Amino acid sequence: MLKYLFAKEDDIPQGSAGLFFAVSAICWFIIGTGLGSFNAAKLAFPDWYHGIYALQFGHMRQVHVHAVIFGWIAMAFAASMMYITPTLGNTKLWSEKLGVWNCLLYNIGLCLALALLWSGLTSGREYSDHIWPVDLYIAFVMVIPWGVNVWMTILNRRTQGIYTTNWFFAACVFMTAIVFLVGNLPEFFHLTGLNEAYMTWWFAHNILGLLITPVAAAITYYIVPKITGNPLYSHRVGHLHFWSIVVFYSTPAAHHLMSSPLPEWLKSFASVEGVLILVPAVAYVCNILLTMQGKWSMFVSNIEIKFTITGVLLAIPLNMQGGFQQTRAINWYIHGTGWIVAHAHLALLGFSTFAEAAGVYYGIQVLLRRKLYSASLANFHFWMLLIGFSLYWTSMTIAGLIQGAAKIYEVPYVDVVIAEHPYMIVRWLGGTMVFFGNIIWLYNMVMTARAGSIVPVGRQPVEVAYTR
Amino acid sequence: MAWTFSRPLHSLASEDQNKEAQYVWEHENLGGIAENNNPLPRPVVGLLILTFLTAMSLTFPLYGQRPNAAIYADYVSLMNSTMVQKVMNDKTITHNEAKKRAMAMIEESLAHFDSPYTFQRAQHPIDLDQLRVIAPQIVELQKAGVDLKEYSVIGQHVVLANFFNIQPDGTVKRVQPWWDKGYTIAVWWFIVFCAGVIITVKRLPHFTWRPDHTIAH
Numbered sequence: 001m002l003k004y005l006f007a008k009e010d011d012i013p014q015g016s017a018g019l020f021f022a023v024s025a026i027c028w029f030i031i032g033t034g035l036g037s038f039n040a041a042k043l044a045f046p047d048w049y050h051g052i053y054a055l056q057f058g059h060m061r062q063v064h065v066h067a068v069i070f071g072w073i074a075m076a077f078a079a080s081m082m083y084i085t086p087t088l089g090n091t092k093l094w095s096e097k098l099g100v101w102n103c104l105l106y107n108i109g110l111c112l113a114l115a116l117l118w119s120g121l122t123s124g125r126e127y128s129d130h131i132w133p134v135d136l137y138i139a140f141v142m143v144i145p146w147g148v149n150v151w152m153t154i155l156n157r158r159t160q161g162i163y164t165t166n167w168f169f170a171a172c173v174f175m176t177a178i179v180f181l182v183g184n185l186p187e188f189f190h191l192t193g194l195n196e197a198y199m200t201w202w203f204a205h206n207i208l209g210l211l212i213t214p215v216a217a218a219i220t221y222y223i224v225p226k227i228t229g230n231p232l233y234s235h236r237v238g239h240l241h242f243w244s245i246v247v248f249y250s251t252p253a254a255h256h257l258m259s260s261p262l263p264e265w266l267k268s269f270a271s272v273e274g275v276l277i278l279v280p281a282v283a284y285v286c287n288i289l290l291t292m293q294g295k296w297s298m299f300v301s302n303i304e305i306k307f308t309i310t311g312v313l314l315a316i317p318l319n320m321q322g323g324f325q326q327t328r329a330i331n332w333y334i335h336g337t338g339w340i341v342a343h344a345h346l347a348l349l350g351f352s353t354f355a356e357a358a359g360v361y362y363g364i365q366v367l368l369r370r371k372l373y374s375a376s377l378a379n380f381h382f383w384m385l386l387i388g389f390s391l392y393w394t395s396m397t398i399a400g401l402i403q404g405a406a407k408i409y410e411v412p413y414v415d416v417v418i419a420e421h422p423y424m425i426v427r428w429l430g431g432t433m434v435f436f437g438n439i440i441w442l443y444n445m446v447m448t449a450r451a452g453s454i455v456p457v458g459r460q461p462v463e464v465a466y467t468r
Numbered sequence: 469m470a471w472t473f474s475r476p477l478h479s480l481a482s483e484d485q486n487k488e489a490q491y492v493w494e495h496e497n498l499g500g501i502a503e504n505n506n507p508l509p510r511p512v513v514g515l516l517i518l519t520f521l522t523a524m525s526l527t528f529p530l531y532g533q534r535p536n537a538a539i540y541a542d543y544v545s546l547m548n549s550t551m552v553q554k555v556m557n558d559k560t561i562t563h564n565e566a567k568k569r570a571m572a573m574i575e576e577s578l579a580h581f582d583s584p585y586t587f588q589r590a591q592h593p594i595d596l597d598q599l600r601v602i603a604p605q606i607v608e609l610q611k612a613g614v615d616l617k618e619y620s621v622i623g624q625h626v627v628l629a630n631f632f633n634i635q636p637d638g639t640v641k642r643v644q645p646w647w648d649k650g651y652t653i654a655v656w657w658f659i660v661f662c663a664g665v666i667i668t669v670k671r672l673p674h675f676t677w678r679p680d681h682t683i684a685h
Contacts, residue, residue, distance in 0.1 A: 087499035163498040222501070231502035231681055236669040240508065243668065247661045261630045268527060268650030269657075275523030276658070279516055286512050327526050328533065
């Protein structure tokens, strides 16, 4: 990477930025899930580790969340955008040099941000935990340069039309920058009380709704038609999906605060919009699954399609939960319980991660022009991820229902802790499986770079046989 | 840019615009990806309409609302009646037995009268211990002559409800409505969304036109 920082633009091989982001994303995924496994172990075995203050749960939870969101998820998005955006415009990335610098400064910034969280320097707001200098760094050094590269690549495309994936990419990076700057207003201007609460959850909701889930969907809009060779089922359903994300996903932030003293009309509006999140979900799932017509055998035989379609199928329970759990009646029961933790992991580790993993698997093969080293290891990774995630999700959902019942019937807290213990152990087991699966993934990708079969120019990796 | 409104549900674009769009659609290769022009399947349209109706009906304040103080006013009156007080202070039975009998007596008495709060009482059952805690607060409010429907019962506290329904004369009513401006905004938001998306997709060539992907791919 370092040799390209001061090289001329033309001397930097195309795809370098995408590749650096992809490798960084996998490394951060290992770090993030490793931290998650450590945290889950502390909940499953509370006496297991004492000692360094910075390694206590209160510090580590934030570091885990941000390592996964900004390390794995956002960098996997950046990697996907760096190679998919130019491909769809029949052009090259606007600036590989900017992309390489962006990747370097992104990694440095993330290390700094996590170190500060680790040392206890935090805003104290969930999801927008960073202090304001770090917020500004993230917005202006990490996100906006990434966006500039995407926007300029689209502006300099050599096609007249813009494919659905690129609508999402361009809009989501733009909206993320806005969400970051507006959502952190409490940090910049010391807002307190309801203003602080609302802005904090406006930020958290929109980071999920305007970055993490729509960009994952955009990746699948590329991967499925590209690998199956089928045309996307419907351009016009793509419109419905895109505009319903913009209209219905950006508005229901108040549904995170249904028991707060926010004006009730705002909660009513947010709650209706919350259920209407099912509109983009239905349009999206229908569009992708119908694109698979006649190619369902690839769900078994092709690793990228396996990851992608699993992600799309996980989007169904994700949106069913998301749509209904925020209504007053259900929210009253599950608010503040492990159910929410399970739901968040369904979004991040379920739908989003599976889609991104497909994007990174495919991207690394295409950028290196090398066939995946081992299909067996990739399948092992897939099942470790799926089984690990499923264990995590089901155990935390059950734990959440127990907590909800205990909350309503005012069961003493210590009894709830005892009742939840087996589920905490299963949670740790599931998270640890994901962690080990990711180590195997990194090995497989390193070996792909070193020993993967060459993919001839003009051919797809799917058209080349595995050598192992 | 030209618009045709003669058959708005068929296409809002002119013939020339449609021909140009079809040409680009068939001759352009977007990184090796092609797109079809299928409409939303009808069952999915039905599902989306059902989603909107569900969104509106499921989120009414009727469900999951906090109990207001008015639904417990009769409980308080009955609890303070001589008949129930006698049971509550009966030294010949245990404390728990007294509570159980007193509450049963209150609920039996209430069952004899029609009340607009029957549904809400079933949604928010109360026991004698909590009733004892909130009773003095409700009595105070009754003495003050306020509308108990404007007060919420939250745990051990009876507090002014968090509703701001401004009346034409400028006063604020804090009674939980079955409809509020949040729903009005949601309805308009949905209508504007539908109009926007319909205009967007109707500017495309009609869905009966199937692009030929063999030209560019």
